[in-house]
Amino acid sequence: MTDLQIFGYTGKRVLVVGGATGMGAAAARAAADLGAEVVVMDRAPVDFPVAETITVDLQDRAVLDAALDRLDGPLDAVFSAAGVADGPALMRINFIAHRHLIERLVAEGTLGRGSAVCLISSVAGLGWQNHLPRVVEFLSSPDFETADKWIASHEGTNTYTFSKQAVNAYVAREAFPLMAKGVRINAICPGPTDTPLARANSWLDGFGADYRQAVGTRPLDPEQMANVMLFLNSPAAAGISGVNLLVDDGHIMSSIGGSWAAGGPVVDFLMSGASR
Template identity: 30%
Template sequence: MTRAAARTAMVTGGGSGIGAATVAALAADDCAVAVVDIDAAAAERVAKETGGDARAYTADVANRAEVDRTLERITADFGGLDILVNNAGIGTVSTLEAMPIEDWTRVIEVNLGGPFHCLQAAIPALKAGGGGAVVNVASIAGKRISYHGGANYTAAKSGLLGLTRHAAFELALYGIRVNAVCPGPVLTPMVEAATSEAERQGTAQLVPLGRWIRPEDVADMIVFLSGPASAMCTGASFDVDGGFMVSNGTPYRDYMARRNADFGGG
């Protein structure tokens, strides 16, 4: 099989939000893209909208047999694999005290088990191509805690950062780079539908750079970490959070106005 596009990428959770924006951005960066999602209709829709060399695949990333079968089909269809984006993720909301055990298990299996399965299953194809890039979509919740989700989400995303570092060390031997991206609050269509304008403005005020992160902002970082411009980056995590991690949890502009009034500046 000859490979039309320069590189082939697999994006899990490609049917929505950050994943869908990443499919579009990688396709614009001359990649053939396998759009993998548990939601078959969503994957089909994104593949169709993207056009070109994008194709849809249905798989639950927590199910190893489905992941193995999907990887086999992708490498057969495209003739290889160069980029893996582990983006599929879910969350549940409850306190630690009230968390049903099934919620703990499912979030860990999808958000941490999924990237492990996809990465381990992709190693032979990446090695065969002489190297490659893996980008794990973690979260700033993995570096502090999740304020919207539960302890399961925080634990899974922290674990994903550990998996990123360890995999980067072992796979450097084969020229496979492994990095993570940690988005802050991302305004996906789902978040937009579930929040009021006032709530959205309140969150935007907490972000030093003054607005919500867009799926495309995260996709741009993923393209960077997938390509030659990041050739010497591996085992690292990159925040795409508008400065949320360095904020102090109060409306940023009001805080800076007071600070400048008291101490000079502005």
């Protein structure tokens, strides 16, 4: 296999969930540039060329299932990129719907041996290991409806942080059962990235701003995240599964390692895993 083939997507069919804007759009564009047939599912319109667009509302299982029914043929990769910062449907949009989609595609054989999944988590989901019993209790809910009911009955879980902790734990726990079926699953954990969601929630001026000033970097851009996602779903990453990969210019690791002396609050957050 040549270098181009091992990193490329020529002849492959990929699904990007949340591919109209932000990191999802960057992944969809990059995959198409590398030769993939790209299907985008999103609630928002897609304003760039792809093979197919399917309108979906991740808040509603029936609408999601109808969208999945429209998929014709196998997929080589799924990029699960849709997400919101807040609202009553946060957990449905950020995790429950993605899990339902992935598990249905695997069960139906649409994602078969040799395929891969990459989700978008966040540095906000780090420290999930400190809350594993609670996260596992949630993940034990077997379907869309029971997961939604669990969130409604557990105060403080319909949060951005808990949604990303759930993503990270899900990726780790599913590495074994999915690999037994020949399917890899990973996630990226972006640091502050210049997306419409980040700008709308003023994230770029907060977390990590002091680190970026000290090292002379700017907030990351969606294309940088897309490049990592495409690598994780490519044959070049064939031995990687169950990984939540930090993409943050070294901020978290420098804080944990102590070389970034102002990283104490980051370490405190990782130890507490406080919800927000």
